[in-house]
Structures are given as structure tokens and as C-alpha cells.
Amino acid sequence: MAGSKARPSSKKSAPPSHAGQADSIAAELRLQHQRAELFAEVTLKIRQSLQLKEILSTTVSEVQRILRADRVLIYQILPDGTGKAISEAVLPDFRSILGCEFPEEVFPTDYQALYAEGRVQAIADVRDPQAGLADCLVEFVEQFEIKAKLIVPILPHLNKAPAAAETLPANQLWGLLIAHHCQNPHPWSEFELALMQQLADQISIAIAQGELLEGLEEIVARRTAQLRQVNQDLQQEMNDRQQAEDALRRSEEQLRLITNALPVLIAYVDKKQRYQFNNQAYFNWLGKTPASIQGQTLKQVWGELYDQRMVIWVQRALSGETVTYENEIRWTDGSRRSVDVTYIPHREGSRIKGFFALTSDISDRKAIERMKDEFISVVSHELRTPLTSIHSALKILATGRLGNLSPDGQQMLEIADENTDRLVRLVNNVLDLQRIESGAVTMDRQLCNAAELMVTATESMQAMAQQHDITLSTEPVSIPLWADADYVVQTLTNLLSNAIKFSQPHSTVWLTAQQRQVEEIQFQIRDQGPGIPEAQLETIFERFHQVDSSDARKRGGTGLGLTICRKIIEQHGGRIWAESELARAVDFSLRCPP
Amino acid sequence: MMHRRVLIIDDEESIQLVVQFGLKLSAGWDVLVASSGLEGIRQAASEQPDMILLDVMMPEMDGLTTFRELQNNGETRSIPVILLTAKAQASEKRLFNDTGVQGVITKPFNSLELAEQIIKVLDW
Numbered sequence: 001m002a003g004s005k006a007r008p009s010s011k012k013s014a015p016p017s018h019a020g021q022a023d024s025i026a027a028e029l030r031l032q033h034q035r036a037e038l039f040a041e042v043t044l045k046i047r048q049s050l051q052l053k054e055i056l057s058t059t060v061s062e063v064q065r066i067l068r069a070d071r072v073l074i075y076q077i078l079p080d081g082t083g084k085a086i087s088e089a090v091l092p093d094f095r096s097i098l099g100c101e102f103p104e105e106v107f108p109t110d111y112q113a114l115y116a117e118g119r120v121q122a123i124a125d126v127r128d129p130q131a132g133l134a135d136c137l138v139e140f141v142e143q144f145e146i147k148a149k150l151i152v153p154i155l156p157h158l159n160k161a162p163a164a165a166e167t168l169p170a171n172q173l174w175g176l177l178i179a180h181h182c183q184n185p186h187p188w189s190e191f192e193l194a195l196m197q198q199l200a201d202q203i204s205i206a207i208a209q210g211e212l213l214e215g216l217e218e219i220v221a222r223r224t225a226q227l228r229q230v231n232q233d234l235q236q237e238m239n240d241r242q243q244a245e246d247a248l249r250r251s252e253e254q255l256r257l258i259t260n261a262l263p264v265l266i267a268y269v270d271k272k273q274r275y276q277f278n279n280q281a282y283f284n285w286l287g288k289t290p291a292s293i294q295g296q297t298l299k300q301v302w303g304e305l306y307d308q309r310m311v312i313w314v315q316r317a318l319s320g321e322t323v324t325y326e327n328e329i330r331w332t333d334g335s336r337r338s339v340d341v342t343y344i345p346h347r348e349g350s351r352i353k354g355f356f357a358l359t360s361d362i363s364d365r366k367a368i369e370r371m372k373d374e375f376i377s378v379v380s381h382e383l384r385t386p387l388t389s390i391h392s393a394l395k396i397l398a399t400g401r402l403g404n405l406s407p408d409g410q411q412m413l414e415i416a417d418e419n420t421d422r423l424v425r426l427v428n429n430v431l432d433l434q435r436i437e438s439g440a441v442t443m444d445r446q447l448c449n450a451a452e453l454m455v456t457a458t459e460s461m462q463a464m465a466q467q468h469d470i471t472l473s474t475e476p477v478s479i480p481l482w483a484d485a486d487y488v489v490q491t492l493t494n495l496l497s498n499a500i501k502f503s504q505p506h507s508t509v510w511l512t513a514q515q516r517q518v519e520e521i522q523f524q525i526r527d528q529g530p531g532i533p534e535a536q537l538e539t540i541f542e543r544f545h546q547v548d549s550s551d552a553r554k555r556g557g558t559g560l561g562l563t564i565c566r567k568i569i570e571q572h573g574g575r576i577w578a579e580s581e582l583a584r585a586v587d588f589s590l591r592c593p594p
Numbered sequence: 595m596m597h598r599r600v601l602i603i604d605d606e607e608s609i610q611l612v613v614q615f616g617l618k619l620s621a622g623w624d625v626l627v628a629s630s631g632l633e634g635i636r637q638a639a640s641e642q643p644d645m646i647l648l649d650v651m652m653p654e655m656d657g658l659t660t661f662r663e664l665q666n667n668g669e670t671r672s673i674p675v676i677l678l679t680a681k682a683q684a685s686e687k688r689l690f691n692d693t694g695v696q697g698v699i700t701k702p703f704n705s706l707e708l709a710e711q712i713i714k715v716l717d718w
Contacts, residue, residue, distance in 0.1 A: 380680075381651070381680040382680075384680035384700075384701040384702050385606055385608075385609060385680060385701055385702075386608070387701070387702040388609060388612070388701040388702035388703055388705075389606070389608035389609055389611075389612050391702050391703075391704060392612035392613075392615075392616055392702075392703070392704055392705035392706065393608075393612050393615075395616075395704050395705070395706045396612065396615050396616060396619060396705065396706060399619060399706070401619050402615075424702050
């Protein structure tokens with residue numbers, strides 16, 4: 001197939017006369033018109049299909065028909081340099097070469113390069129030495145009975161569509177459109193050359209379009225796959241969301257079930273103080289359905305009680321503080337109930353979104369506490385009157401003014417007397433402790449002077465100290481403090497009494513005080529007694545706890561004195577503790593005014 | 595020690611007796627006895643004692659009501675009254691003091707020391 005480049009031959013007519021010239025021009029115009037129509041017709045046929053195979057088939061058939069060639073074929077160049085005829089129109093008398101593969105030698109790379117630049121080869125007679133075909137090639141083409149051949153390259157990029165230009169490499173030779181005459185040599189006319197080139201261009205366009213289409217299809221397929229994936233993801237997300245919503249709904253149902261079963265008011269209030277959630281207890285207690293409370297403000301639900309008792313706690317909760325307080329509410333049946341209320345702030349980051357409100361009915365507990373307090377109070381009061389009679393009667397008997405007793409009788413009388421004293425102290429202490437613990441007592445704190453309190457306490461204990469042969473050494477210091485004087489004196493006398501009781505005769509008990517910090521005064525009661533074991537330094541403040549209980553009873557202790565002292569000091573916001581190094585000491589500190 | 599006549603108004607007989615014995619033995623004072631508020635008011639008016647020991651907790655007419663009645667009566671208004679109470683709380687003592695009584699003595703007390711306490715409270 002290879003050969004030297006040859007100009008296509010054409011028929012030359014004799015010089016024309018004027019009339020002949022006009023005829024000739026008219027004939028030429030007619031011919032051009034026919035050609036244009038023919039091109040258009042063939043192009044239309046080719047373009048009726050988007051299938052490359054069909055396009056190629058139509059092309060070879062049309063070329064064969066119009067050029068009356070014996071064989072027309074499309075030879076495709078494969079990437080490895082070989083090639084094969086992929087479409088063919090051949091007259092029945094001649095051999096078909098469709099499907100024949102030709103080795104690379106038949107069509108070497110340098111020839112391919114020439115065609116890639118747009119070379120057209122028209123050989124009128126393969127045996128004509130001017131055609132420049134090597135003998136071996138002549139022999140090769142004659143295997144296929146080829147007498148004349150016309151070869152036009154198919155270069156898709158030369159007719160490129162804009163999109164295809166980007167996907168195809170420049171000057172790529174896709175294949176060749178080839179026409180053969182097998183009976184006789186055949187001079188190729190301009191028309192034939194033009195038709196072949198025109199159709200090769202159409203094939204190029206079709207290939208470019210096919211590849212573009214393929215690219216588009218690939219893009220469509222890719223996009224479709226992506227869309228499908230997105231769709232699947234979306235579906236999955238919808239399923240997940242549905243599942244999450246179902247789980248949330250179940251969780252909410254469970255939460256509502258649980259909160260509705262609890263005998264506690266449970267609510268969530270937003271920062272505008274509107275109820276966003278409340279449980280069944282609101283209906284059971286207040287006669288208000290959760291739905292009727294939803295969206296209402298605390299003030300709308302609680303009315304005056306909100307202003308009187310709740311608003312300060314609500315404000316504290318909305319400022320981020322967890323608060324607990326007691327309140328009294330009226331139930332729908334008219335009964336008044338004591339309640340314990342807790343507000344827990346709901347934070348999101350640093351912002352407070354609202355708070356959870358838990359309200360429990362503590363009426364029963366309160367009633368029991370009241371009963372206990374009343375019981376202790378009544379018992380204590382009721383004990384005092386008979387105790388007064390016994391106490392006084394024994395004292396009167398002991399004077400001997402109503403008749404003398406035997407020594408044994410005198411001893412029994414002393415036992416009765418001592419134990420009556422102890423019973424009196426016990427009753428007093430039990431009542432004191434109960435009153436402080438129940439909150440019935442409030443410390444009436446006023447500005448007082450440490451020196452005065454120390455002197456008062458010392459004076460009241462002086463008689464007892466003398467009785468026990470103890471020296472009371474007090475160093476009054478004038479420090480102002482903020483305290484309930486009666487209770488501080490009670491604490492001091494209690495501690496002094498303890499120190500005296502547990503000291504050996506002829507020893508000393510000291511009462512001192514000093515300013516520890518700007519707002520703190522520390523009192524100390526110290527003695528030379530036996531000391532307190534390390535492990536009991538803290539437990540001695542527990543009720544009925546004594547270091548040596550038999551010894552303590554002998555000394556007339558009730559086991560409540562230090563507990564009462566601690567309660568009193570704690571009610572003052574102070575602190576009390578025991579130390580026992582060489583000697584014994586009890587210290588307590590109280591706040592004093594700035 | 596000056597001789598005095600004291601009226602005790604208390605529904606408890608044992609208290610009446612120990613007060614009687616205690617004041618007599620320790621100070622030689624005479625003690626008049628009333629078991630109820632009404633009886634006490636009557637005796638106070640008729641006997642004009644030097645002072646009255648008045649129990650707070652009594653059935654029918656309690657101590658504070660009795661005290662108000664004594665104050666409303668021209669014949670008894672000037673007789674000093676000391677309350678006897680089983681309530682030992684400081685705040686309660688303040689409350690009783692605020693009613694205008696001359697003093698408060700808490701139970702249990704030693705009746706042999708009662709005369710001294712009365713003298714101290716009434717500044718006799």
C-alpha cells in the first residue's frame with residue numbers, strides 16, 4: 001500500500017469557445033450543484049446513525065456506489081501499529097478482505113506519520129512506474145486484484161468537536177478510507193478525491209462524536225453511579241434518622257412513663273421561666289394537666305407563691321446555681337403540703353438554657369419531725385416538775401431539819417440527790433440539743449466583747465472550781481465579736497465545767513482568747529488533765545460519746561455537753577475542735593466583725 | 595432576813611409543799627397556797643401577799659392569763675410576780691420577761707435556794 005506521493009490526475013478538456021465556455025461554466029456549476037447535493041445526501045445518511053459501525057458501513061456502501069469502485073474499505077490502525085479492515089463494500093466478483101489483519105511492516109510508522117499530516121494517495125495504476133510502488137508492494141496488492149487505489153486518512157482531530165479536541169491527542173491517525181478498482185487502472189478525478197476526503201471527514205466527525213458520546217456516556221454513567229450512591233446514602237440517612245427518631249420517641253415515652261409514675265413534681269423550665277415539660281404529678285397534686293401547664297410561666301402556674309417564695313430561688317438557678325429550699329404549697333384537695341424543691345440549672349456551654357425542677361412532698365417527714373420534737377419537748381417539760389419536787393424534797397431532807405437519818409440513810413439520800421442533779425442536767429441537755437437541731441433556736445447574734453463573755457463564764461464556774469480545788473486562770477482580752485452572748489457563755493461554761501471535772505485537785509484550768517485572723521477570734525480552754533487519745537479527738541463531739549464512760553458518769557457528765565457546744569458554734573458559722581498534746585485543750589473559733 | 599408572805603399558785607401539790615418547806619426552812623417565810631389561777635387571784639386580792647410565785651402551765655387558766663388578770667385588778671396590780679416555768683429556753687425567758695413580770699425562775703429548782711433567788715430578782 002505504501003508508495004510515493006502523487007498528484008491526483010484529472011481529465012483536461014480542449015480550449016473552449018465563448019459559447020462553449022458558457023456551456024462549460026454552466027456544466028461545471030451543475031456538476032458542483034450535483035456534488036453538493038450528493039455530499040449533503042451522503043452526509044445526511046451517515047449522520048442518521050450515532051453507531052460508528054453503522055456509519056462506517058453506510059460510508060463504504062455509499063462510496064462504492066457513487067464512485068463505482070470495486071472495493072471500498074475502512075482500515076483501522078491499531079495502537080500496536082498493526083491494522084485491519086473493519087468495514088468493506090466489495091463487488092461479488094472480488095475477494096473480500098474484511099477482517100484481514102495486516103502486520104506493521106505493511107504499513108510502517110513513517111508512512112503512518114505522513115498520513116497523520118493529511119497525505120492523500122491516489123494511484124491510477126499500481127503497475128505504472130510513476131506510481132513509485134516497490135515491486136514487492138505491487139505483488140502484495142495484486143494478491144487482492146488491486147489495479148488502482150485511492151487512500152484518504154481518517155483524522156478525527158482535524159474535524160474535532162470542541163469537547164473531543166481535549167480528549168484526543170493531536171494528529172492521531174485513526175485509520176484510512178480506501179477505494180480500489182480491480183478490473184482496470186483508474187485515473188482518480190478531483191470529484192472522487194473530494195468525495196473521499198469529504199466522507200473521511202464525516203467519519204472523523206462521527207468518530208469524534210462517538211468518542212464524545214462515549215465520554216458523555218461515561219460521564220453520565222459515572223454521574224448516575226454517584227447519584228445512585230448519594231441516593232443510597234440519603235436513604236440510609238433517612239433510615240438512620242427514622243431509627244434515631246424512633247429511639248428518641250421510645251426514650252421519651254419511657255421517660256414520661258417513669259416521671260409520671262413518680263410521686264414528685266418534675267419539670268423543665270426554660271430561661272424565660274416557661275414550663276417546657278412537666279409530669280403527671282402536676283395533675284395529681286395541683287389538678288393541672290401537663291398540657292395546660294406547657295408553655296405557661298411559673299408565675300401563671302403558681303400565682304402569689306411565685307413572688308413570695310419562689311422568685312429568688314428561680315433567679316439563682318438561672319444564674320447557674322443548683323438550689324434547694326423548702327416551701328409550702330396547696331394541693332387541689334385544699335390540703336397544705338410541705339415540699340422540698342431543687343432546681344438544677346441546664347447548661348449548654350457557658351449559657352444557661354433553663355433548669356430542671358424537682359419538688360417532693362416532705363409533709364410526712366415534717367410531721368414526724370414535729371412529733372419527735374414535740375415529744376422530746378413535752379417529755380422534758382413534764383419531767384421538770386416532778387424533778388423539782390424530788391430535788392427540793394431531797395435537799396430539804398438532807399438538811400436534817402425534818403429529823404435525822406442513820407449514816408446509811410444519809411448515804412442513800414446523797415445517792416438520790418446526786419443522781420437527781422444528773423437527771424436534771426440530762427433533761428436540760430436533751431431539750432437544748434433537740435431545740436438547736438430542730439432549728440427552733442436561732443442564734444441572736446449581736447456585737448459583744450470577748451472579755452465580758454469570759455468573765456461571765458468564769459464567775460459562774462468559780463464556785464465549782466473551788467469545790468474541786470482547781471485554780472481558774474482567765475486572761476480576758478477585749479476583742480469584739482458577732483455572737484449570741486448567752487449561747488457563747490453556755491459553751492464556755494460547759495467547756496470549763498468539763499475541764500474542772502476532769503482535772504486533778506490543785507491543778508489549773510486556763511481560759512484564753514486571741515485574734516487569729518482579721519475576722520476570727522479563737523477561744524481556748526486548757527487543763528492539766530489526763531488528755532484525750534488521738535483517735536477520739538473528733539468522736540468526743542458525738543452525742544453520748546465519752547472517753548471513759550464509767551469515769552464520766554462518776555463525774556456527772558451527760559454525754560451531750562460537747563455535742564451541744566459543737567451545735568452552738570456551728571450555728572455561729574464557727575468551728576470547734578480538741579487538741580491533746582501534753583495537756584488537754586478544746587479550742588473554738590468564731591467570726592468577729594470586720 | 596425580813597419576814598415575807600409569799601403566795602404560790604401551782605396546780606401541783608408536790609411543788610406547793612416543797613416551796614412551802616423550802617421557804618420556811620431557809621428563810622422563815624410564810625407561804626399561802628392556791629391550786630388554780632382563779633383561786634390565786636382571789637387570795638392575792640384578799641391576802642395581799644408580798645409577792646406571787648406563778649406557775650406557767652396550769653389547766654383551765656394558765657399562768658400568763660392569770661398574770662394579765664392580776665394586772666387588770668387594781669387590788670393585785672402592785673404585787674410583784676415571778677413566773678415558774680419548765681421552759682428553759684432563753685428566747686422563752688425573754689418572751690415572758692416582755693409580758694411585764696418581775697422575774698422568771700426555771701424548773702427544776704432547789705426550794706431551799708428559792709428565797710435567795712427571789713430576793714435577788716426582786717431586789718429586796
